[in-house]
Amino acid sequence: xxxxxxxxxxxxxxxxxxxxxxxxxxxDWELSAGPAxxxxxxxxxxxxxxxxxxxxxxxxxxxxxxxxxxAVWWDTIATLSxxxxxxxxxxxxxxxxxxxxxxxxxxxxxxxxxxxLSGGRVIIGLGAGHVEKEFEAVGVDFAGRGQLLxxxxxxxxxxxAEGSVDGMAVEPRPVQTPRPPIWIGGGAPAAVRRxxxxxxxxxxxxxxxxxxxxxxDLFRSERGDATGDIGAISDWIYVGEPxxxxxxxxxxxxxxxxxxxxxxxxxxxxxHLQVRFPSRSADELVDQVTAFGEQVGxxxxx
Numbered sequence: 001x002x003x004x005x006x007x008x009x010x011x012x013x014x015x016x017x018x019x020x021x022x023x024x025x026x027x028d029w030e031l032s033a034g035p036a037x038x039x040x041x042x043x044x045x046x047x048x049x050x051x052x053x054x055x056x057x058x059x060x061x062x063x064x065x066x067x068x069x070x071a072v073w074w075d076t077i078a079t080l081s082x083x084x085x086x087x088x089x090x091x092x093x094x095x096x097x098x099x100x101x102x103x104x105x106x107x108x109x110x111x112x113x114x115x116x117l118s119g120g121r122v123i124i125g126l127g128a129g130h131v132e133k134e135f136e137a138v139g140v141d142f143a144g145r146g147q148l149l150x151x152x153x154x155x156x157x158x159x160x161a162e163g164s165v166d167g168m169a170v171e172p173r174p175v176q177t178p179r180p181p182i183w184i185g186g187g188a189p190a191a192v193r194r195x196x197x198x199x200x201x202x203x204x205x206x207x208x209x210x211x212x213x214x215x216x217d218l219f220r221s222e223r224g225d226a227t228g229d230i231g232a233i234s235d236w237i238y239v240g241e242p243x244x245x246x247x248x249x250x251x252x253x254x255x256x257x258x259x260x261x262x263x264x265x266x267x268x269x270x271x272h273l274q275v276r277f278p279s280r281s282a283d284e285l286v287d288q289v290t291a292f293g294e295q296v297g298x299x300x301x302x
Contacts, residue, residue, distance in 0.1 A: 220269075
């Protein structure tokens with residue numbers, strides 16, 4: 001498939017709050033929030049021109065990891081389907097979906113249906129996973145996850161693009177042709193090679209800006225051309241001057257200052273950014289999403 005990000009643009013998306021509550025990024029207000037707050041942020045992103053909204057994926061978290069990772073990880077497909085009904089334009093990204101936990105025909109059925117229900121707004125973000133005990137719990141070989149993912153992508157691709165695999169028909173067919181785009185998540189060289197060879201784009205999971213150039217070069221060399229969408233997760237952003245202690249490294253200030261900082265990613269080959277905003281409430285997050293879309297977004301696409 002061709003890249004889906006318009007040529008020459010740096011687009012932006014957001015991981016939705018509440019649906020994933022890892023201690024690495026959850027805000028205090030999310031712990032007591034629910035569907036109403038998720039919908040409010042998704043609708044704000046939709047109105048503000050965000051390229052996508054994203055939902056994560058875990059099935060079960062080992063008890064010993066719950067203090068760090070939390071056990072709150074909403075089901076990816078169910079949540080994105082519900083968000084599809086709350087929005088009209090923004091794309092729906094699984095960031096990222098562990099394909100090895102599901103048979104690829106089952107995943108094709110889910111993503112194909114979601115693409116129909118959303119009017120062709122799905123981006124399939126896939127990853128290899130990292131929690132070994134979670135693999136054991138669902139009966140999947142952790143050591144062989146890379147090969148399983150590679151094989152699964154091939155079946156998923158055929159099922160969605162052709163509607164049939166080994167004499168088995170899979171419908172509904174997605175709205176997007178030949179299928180929804182596939183981005184591969186991960187920051188290791190193996191993930192970059194997989195994204196270049198088997199997918200339409202690469203979705204790093206927190207790779208710092210300084211580490212991006214050699215990985216972008218690897219993606220380009222493995223792919224053999226200049227096609228493919230390349231993403232990144234930005235630093236924390238606050239539009240304006242915060243009146244409270246953000247308690248983290250953050251890009252804050254005028255729209256021009258923020259846009260200038262984000263353009264550094266475009267200079268190394270990135271064309272879509274997952275942006276994130278510190279917030280004390282759903283209302284503040286909605287305000288930040290709105291301000292970013294209105295004030296910073298136009299500077300990135302100009």
